[in-house]
Amino acid sequence: MKNKFISTLTLVSTVLCTSLCASLYASATFANNHAPSTTVPFTSETLEKYAAPDWFKDAKLGIWSHWGPQAVPRIGDWYARFMYVPGTPQYEHHVKHYGHPSKVGYKDIIPLWKAEKFEPDALMKLYKEAGAKYFVSMAVHHDNFDLWNSKHHKWNAVNMGPKRDIVGDWKKAAQKQGLRFGVSEHLGASYSWFAPSHGYDQFWPLNGVGYDGENPEYADLYHTGKDKPYRDARTWYTDNPESQKNWLLRVTDLIDQYNPDLLYTDGGIPFGEVGRSLVADYYNKNIKNNGGRLEAVYNHKNIGSGEFILKAGVQDIERGVMEGISPYPWQTDTSNGDWFYNDNYGYKSSGQVIHMLTDIVSKNGNLLLNIVQYPDGSLPPESKRLLKEMAAWIKVNGEAIYATRPWKIFGEGPTAAAAGHFKEEDNYTAQDIRFTTKNDVLYATTLAEPAGQIKVLSLGKNSKLLDKKIKDVRLLGYSKKLEWRQEADHLLVVLPEKMPTPFGSSLKISF
Structure with missing residues (x-):
């Protein structure tokens, strides 16, 4: 049978x-x-x-x-x-x-x-x-x-x-x-x-x-x-x-x-x-x-x-990510809280979700994010706040996310990302940077809010990752020119006093 x-x-x-x-x-x-x-x-x-x-x-x-x-x-x-x-x-x-x-x-x-x-x-x-x-x-x-x-x-x-x-x-x-x-x-x-x-x-x-x-x-x-x-x-x-x-x-x-x-x-x-x-x-x-x-x-x-x-x-x-770049598109599924509404469960911060999205995209992945709903179908205040703050961030930095592809490496920084099911990293710093690329442009996005300056170690003059000279560096959401210089072992970018967005910022690098 x-x-x-x-x-x-x-x-x-x-x-x-x-x-x-x-x-x-x-x-x-x-x-x-x-x-x-x-x-x-x-x-x-x-x-x-x-x-x-x-x-x-x-x-x-x-x-x-x-x-x-x-x-x-x-x-x-x-x-x-x-x-x-x-x-x-x-x-x-x-x-x-x-x-x-x-x-x-x-x-x-x-x-x-x-x-x-x-x-x-x-x-x-x-x-x-x-x-x-x-x-x-x-x-x-x-x-x-x-x-x-x-x-x-x-x-x-x-x-x-x-x-x-x-x-x-x-x-x-x-x-x-x-x-x-x-x-x-x-x-x-x-x-x-x-x-x-x-x-x-x-x-x-x-x-x-x-x-x-x-x-x-x-x-x-x-x-x-x-x-x-x-x-x-x-x-x-x-x-x-x-x-x-x-x-x-x-x-x-x-x-x-x-x-x-x-x-x-x-x-x-x-x-x-x-x-x-x-x-x-x-x-x-x-x-x-x-x-x-x-x-x-x-x-x-x-x-x-x-x-x-x-x-x-x-x-x-x-509720996890890849360790590095996958040659095949993939997806993380996670929630901003418990899977079903729970009075006693905590919520991810907007920074955690945005950093996770940035890390995943740099590794050729997508993020599928559950937004917790009350039983009646409406949203808790934590879900509303996340959506509002994501909207503001993505409006400025979406260029470094959508329709991009991974670069030669996914990123750099002191924090080793967790990898595998049920492992979510939430301790990133502004020195943790993720790369994406689109056409001839390279984006470098920080996984926390930087201040003063950014050093991108992978983009120095002596980097084996570069086969072209850097022509210009811009900051998404900032209309003025930046002060930057390419040293032997890093790219140094001087930042404005007020950053365009909290949680992280994206450099747009052209060659």
Whole structure:
């Protein structure tokens, strides 16, 4: 049965598609590696033909809405799982505020998510002003609740909760602002992730009393199989063919209804051939919808779950960065606070986010930034402040960010950046500098606010990195000429008393 099902999945649509290749400029800057072909469609075996489209390589900054019913309790990420795990803060909070999970479970949290102050047009305007070139809507988290008008799952936002098409409303707002639109699916892990909902209490007086996940009335929310509840929480992805088919149907429906420019999977490619066939189908449909040109981005992670194929899409690193320049475009996903709203969680400062963006771009990456929302859909003051301060900074320094490519080295400075998942550096100094390039111009951006002067050690007269003489040095956002000189071992730039922007500044260097 499983083999028959999987073999059927390999019959993906045979539309015209693109054959792509990655290449570098001879000067070590990164070239346009989008070379279209119209001969062979993608299949699950030929995903490594993929190369990221120009729009993504130029965009650099996306904003994400990692938002849904799990925001309601205001206690952060993974609520739907941990509310069924005694001893966790989520369990204690749930029992205190809602009741015991044998009677009041996650099914009862969902109707409390009303999104009554959700104004996607107003939010998208703020996101564009803050510098976003693409926007990603969560479509379904591990909680198995679809945020669109799902054809294959009754537990969705149109049927219950806010009773509106959240994904569709986000897409309309993004299109009005001229932003590319993406969706994130976290469903693949849900079939194992939700296993605690089938557990039972281990304490008197309810010892042995099963949670509401055991109730067959809610089997489609809590992943009850045909024969018995699915309880295997040993792995991120299930090997249950029934669950894999459910994932395929729902994510395919998501793609077909919204034709997203970007599809993000929270992990590696799920379910082997099943997942690879879906990615190939996604690419082929995108090519058909874009007149023979591939404009799609598929994000997946090298994180020990599922299948990671570097050239099959765009690698995503969760709350972390690359150690150095990657020859392939990549993406960091992170949040300015907790993933879902949390009363007790801190927020990143504007400086931290801007420095992270600058570092990532210098290494050929993009930043996908979740902006925390209240359960009702409005923004906390910390999110509003970040967007306002990012807008002011990007208005001046965006030239050094957008449509740039890495230079011969990503940067210099005393701070060694953390690398890998869940490693975020926030102790940069004004001596930490990141390089980007566009046409014949080199940009050098500091990762803190400099004062007095800047010494760029990589740009001295004796530097082996330079094959041309420096002709001029400008400061973005400053109209007057600067005093500068090129010494043997550094470029010295004297700065104005008042800098154009806080958090960091960009030198524009021409040759």
